[in-house]
Amino acid sequence: xxxxxxxxxxxxxxxxxxxxxxxxxxxxxxxxxxxxxxxxxxxxxxxxxxxxxxxxxxxxxxxxxxxxxxxxxxxxxxxxxxxxxxxxxxxxxxxxxxxxxxxxxxxxxxxxxxxxxxxxxxxxxxxxxxxxxxxxxxxxxxxxxxxxxxxxxxxxxxxxxxxxxxxxxxxxxxxxxxxxxxxxxxxxxxxxxxxxxxxxxxxxxxxxxxxxxxxxxxxxxxxxxxxxxxxxxxxxxxxxxxxxxxxxxxxxxxxxxxxxxxxxxxxxxxxxxxxxxxxxxxxxxxxxxxxxxxxxxxxxxxxxxxxxxxxxxxxxxxxxxxxxxxxxxxxxxxxxxxxxxxxxxxxxxxxxxxxxxxxxxxx
Numbered sequence: 001x002x003x004x005x006x007x008x009x010x011x012x013x014x015x016x017x018x019x020x021x022x023x024x025x026x027x028x029x030x031x032x033x034x035x036x037x038x039x040x041x042x043x044x045x046x047x048x049x050x051x052x053x054x055x056x057x058x059x060x061x062x063x064x065x066x067x068x069x070x071x072x073x074x075x076x077x078x079x080x081x082x083x084x085x086x087x088x089x090x091x092x093x094x095x096x097x098x099x100x101x102x103x104x105x106x107x108x109x110x111x112x113x114x115x116x117x118x119x120x121x122x123x124x125x126x127x128x129x130x131x132x133x134x135x136x137x138x139x140x141x142x143x144x145x146x147x148x149x150x151x152x153x154x155x156x157x158x159x160x161x162x163x164x165x166x167x168x169x170x171x172x173x174x175x176x177x178x179x180x181x182x183x184x185x186x187x188x189x190x191x192x193x194x195x196x197x198x199x200x201x202x203x204x205x206x207x208x209x210x211x212x213x214x215x216x217x218x219x220x221x222x223x224x225x226x227x228x229x230x231x232x233x234x235x236x237x238x239x240x241x242x243x244x245x246x247x248x249x250x251x252x253x254x255x256x257x258x259x260x261x262x263x264x265x266x267x268x269x270x271x272x273x274x275x276x277x278x279x280x281x282x283x284x285x286x287x288x289x290x291x292x293x294x295x296x297x298x299x300x301x302x303x304x305x306x307x308x309x310x311x312x313x314x315x316x317x318x319x320x321x322x323x324x325x326x327x328x329x330x331x332x333x334x335x336x337x338x339x340x341x342x343x344x345x346x347x348x349x350x351x352x353x354x355x356x357x358x359x360x361x362x363x
Contacts (some may be wrong), residue, residue: 060083063084109277123151126190127193131194195342201355219236274334275332277332278339301335
């Protein structure tokens with residue numbers, strides 16, 4: 001009895017997950033069984049050879065109206081009648097399913113899903129965004145502007161259509177399920193951003209993603225301050241409260257309008273100014289040098305706003321006597337065209353875009 005229940009549950013899951021292919025598969029299997037049974041029946045009951053038996057099955061099921069190969073016995077006629085009833089019915093079911101696939105455009109949908117799945121399998125170091133609501137749509141837009149590869153997980157049909165029209169790779173499903181996260185390339189992703197509307201779902205996604213990919217950078221959304229610690233315990237590297245950030249930005253725009261406008265313009269790239277995070281690699285020529293001896297300002301015309309050490313401490317406006325160490329993170333402010341040169345000195349051989357993932361997300 002337990003085996004029957006498990007088989008029934010498996011059948012239900014397969015029909016739900018692969019509705020079209022399940023219908024086509026069942027119809028094809030039944031039709032093939034009828035053909036095989038008919039050939040064996042004619043060979044056994046009438047004593048015909050394989051060619052005659054197969055030909056009789058074909059003309060019977062196709063209802064073309066040709067004469068019988070040889071006169072049939074009573075048992076052969078009964079079998080033929082049964083084969084006509086079962087075969088024509090299964091053939092009609094199969095043709096109806098195929099017509100539904102073609103007419104409703106579901107064949108194109110299947111090919112599209114296969115193409116998207118193939119593209120996702122080829123991604124490396126990409127972003128995964130869970131949820132395409134008010135917050136998620138802004139995240140998608142900013143990451144799209146930066147030119148980074150990404151995959152969005154969403155289950156709302158209207159949102160899915162909007163994402164497909166924008167040419168964004170999308171996985172349809174519940175982000176809290178392991179198979180959905182894995183289908184988005186979680187094991188090969190650089191960062192996951194969970195911006196679902198429910199905090200409980202964000203906690204579950206964070207916990208699952210951290211278990212499946214321990215080295216993943218995870219940014220989570222919450223609307224309640226008390227849930228920050230829960231998300232951090234679940235494995236989030238950073239927890240963002242959108243409404244809190246929005247309120248602070250509104251207050252700063254009143255209290256310090258010039259500073260706020262400057263940061264907004266720099267973040268959007270509307271002025272010739274850029275702020276970047278530059279990690280210092282162990283093989284960098286800056287390691288062991290003092291800020292005044294590094295030549296950063298003289299050679300690149302870039303200002304070091306802050307240095308974040310490996311222990312997480314941040315030193316703002318570092319003095320000329322501060323030593324630059326391996327693993328430090330330099331927060332630099334300057335012209336965009338000067339940043340690649342400084343990046344090449346800080347981390348030889350690394351891509352500037354890949355080193356500024358967190359800054360772009362937080363902005």
